Amino acid sequence: MFSSLAAAAPCAVVAWGGGPWFGWWWFLIPLFWIGVFFLIFGVFGRRWRRAAVARGGYGWGPNGPHGGTRAAEQTLAERYANGDIDEKEYRARLEVLRANRGDSA
Structure with missing residues (x-):
């Protein structure tokens, strides 16, 4: 074929009338x-x-809107669960994180 x-x-x-070029x-x-x-x-x-x-990023990942704040909250919760910080410090830091987020979401 x-x-x-x-x-x-x-x-x-040749049928279409073309030449060498x-x-x-x-x-x-x-x-x-x-x-x-x-x-x-x-x-x-x-x-x-x-x-x-x-708009604040490409979605709800680490670079998305409030993705860094949510990751910080998760890290803070892990530190509290491991016993690195007490409840009073955990709640104070969580309040600061949520206040700096800018909205209630």
């Missing part, structure tokens, strides 16, 4: 569209990333 395609390709070039510019078509997609995703991806950072 490939040999028949290889034999038919020069005939198709007919085939080189066909490589520019995919390169053009690849460039267009890179441009679109580069511009809009940058805008989406900046908007996500302006």
Whole structure:
């Protein structure tokens, strides 16, 4: 099958009226569209990333809204469970963490 395609390709070039330089510019078509997609995703991806950072992160992970505060609360709870701090210190530090969070969530 490939040999028949290889034999038919020069005939198709001649039938379309192409010359010896007919085939080189066909490589520019995919390169053009690849460039267009890179441009679109580069511009809009940058805008989406900046908007996500302006909102406070990319979700509810460590970099998301209040993800650091929740991780700090979890660490504080682990220290209390291990006996590193007493209940009074735990509650005082927890109150400070929640006051600095900025909302009641």
